[in-house]
Amino acid sequence: MKEQTRIIHSIPTDPLTGAISVPIYQTSTFVQEAPGVHQGFDYSRTNNPTRKALEDLIATLEGGNFGFAFASGLAAIDAVIRSTVQAGDEIIAIDDIYGGAFRLFSQVYTRFGIKIRYVDTQDLKVFEQSLSASTKLVWIESPTNPTLKISDIAAIAGIAHRKGALLGVDNTFATPASQNPLALGADIVIHSATKYLGGHSDLIAGLAVAKSTELGEKIKFIQNASGGILSPFDSWLVIRGIETLDLRMRKHSENALAVANFLSKHPKVKQVFYPGLSNHRNHEVALKQQKLFGGIVSFSLLSDTIESATQVVTGTSLFKLAESLGGVKSLCCHPATMTHKSIPSEMRHQSGISDSLIRLSVGLEDADDLIQDLENAFSKI
Ligand SMILES: *Cc1c(COP(=O)(O)O)cnc(C)c1O
Numbered sequence: 001m002k003e004q005t006r007i008i009h010s011i012p013t014d015p016l017t018g019a020i021s022v023p024i025y026q027t028s029t030f031v032q033e034a035p036g037v038h039q040g041f042d043y044s045r046t047n048n049p050t051r052k053a054l055e056d057l058i059a060t061l062e063g064g065n066f067g068f069a070f071a072s073g074l075a076a077i078d079a080v081i082r083s084t085v086q087a088g089d090e091i092i093a094i095d096d097i098y099g100g101a102f103r104l105f106s107q108v109y110t111r112f113g114i115k116i117r118y119v120d121t122q123d124l125k126v127f128e129q130s131l132s133a134s135t136k137l138v139w140i141e142s143p144t145n146p147t148l149k150i151s152d153i154a155a156i157a158g159i160a161h162r163k164g165a166l167l168g169v170d171n172t173f174a175t176p177a178s179q180n181p182l183a184l185g186a187d188i189v190i191h192s193a194t195k196y197l198g199g200h201s202d203l204i205a206g207l208a209v210a211k212s213t214e215l216g217e218k219i220k221f222i223q224n225a226s227g228g229i230l231s232p233f234d235s236w237l238v239i240r241g242i243e244t245l246d247l248r249m250r251k252h253s254e255n256a257l258a259v260a261n262f263l264s265k266h267p268k269v270k271q272v273f274y275p276g277l278s279n280h281r282n283h284e285v286a287l288k289q290q291k292l293f294g295g296i297v298s299f300s301l302l303s304d305t306i307e308s309a310t311q312v313v314t315g316t317s318l319f320k321l322a323e324s325l326g327g328v329k330s331l332c333c334h335p336a337t338m339t340h341k342s343i344p345s346e347m348r349h350q351s352g353i354s355d356s357l358i359r360l361s362v363g364l365e366d367a368d369d370l371i372q373d374l375e376n377a378f379s380k381i
Helices: 003-009 049-062 073-084 099-112 124-130 153-162 213-226 232-243 245-264 283-289 306-315 345-350 367-378
Strands: 066-070 090-094 115-119 135-141 166-170 188-192 206-210 269-273 296-301 331-333 358-361
Touching: 003 049, 003 245, 049 066, 049 206, 049 232, 066 073, 066 213, 073 099, 073 135, 073 166, 073 188, 073 206, 073 213, 090 099, 099 115, 115 124, 124 153, 135 153, 153 166, 206 213, 232 245, 245 269, 245 296, 245 367, 296 306, 306 331, 306 358, 306 367
Parallel strands: 090 115, 090 135, 135 166, 166 188
Antiparallel strands: 066 206, 188 206, 269 296, 296 358, 331 358
């Protein structure tokens, strides 16, 4: 059976009624025959049939043993971190990390005695040298947000494991339609399902998948102990989004490549960041580990100022100015003043987020219209 068929048919039909869509079990509790005698469900924080359908689905998609659904991507990251490290341990995280994860790591975990070091994991030598005896977890994104850095997941998994550390990968940008970090050697995958998996800009959700039973049991324990679970209705929405994930990701990638090629030739553009371009620093690694290059394109302007970037992001009409990404409608965003403003400017510049950097979430419109929209915005600067 081919991948897409397998995905669609790993969404269960309802054995009770034959409903083709997974029912929304909007219930807090389940009636028991005798104390502890039930049909596998006793309380919806612990387990819920709609959420379970989503959790089984993401585990299948990512090739893991256990899937978990949380109320947001950050709640998923939080549960994974608390399942894998404790006071005195160190996390090595990619320097171009999602702004919200940076805030959580730097302002919350450090208060609990966890050390964090940020490293450019594109450079395997630098990465290997950064690991110490107390490194218990390596945390990367590939591609990253917003500069589309690509790290060699298989190589990083090998190095991390030799030093006794686990590897967690935030696979939000690539999605399982393009990349399976567990098959490349990672131990844990997380998603902000708010983005491509939900796919319609209508919910906040997070998913985690563990490869081993041991890790799966630890995450299950934290999920139930701290309770940051996804609701039955939102679980159902994410399932519905995943039904068309493969189709959407192909079109997002096709449109994004057209936009990236247009930007590459534009006289007002300084640099384009897209792993599908042959001049991307790690294009070869992307080719090796991704089936598709995804829908996010970032670029900087020759006039490298916050003012010029502001003129572009307020000059488009199809690309809506908004945080987030991965929906049907195209979005644009200015990381330095929006998604990444909680990162100190020096560190921001170091990780490649210049003042004029603009991030596009290329949607499912016609590519020609999107290119014309950008051309109109450029003509204003
Ligand atoms: C949005 C995002 C998150 C956080 O997800 P939420 O659902 O907003 O909590 C984490 N990682 C990446 C790469 C993201 O883009």
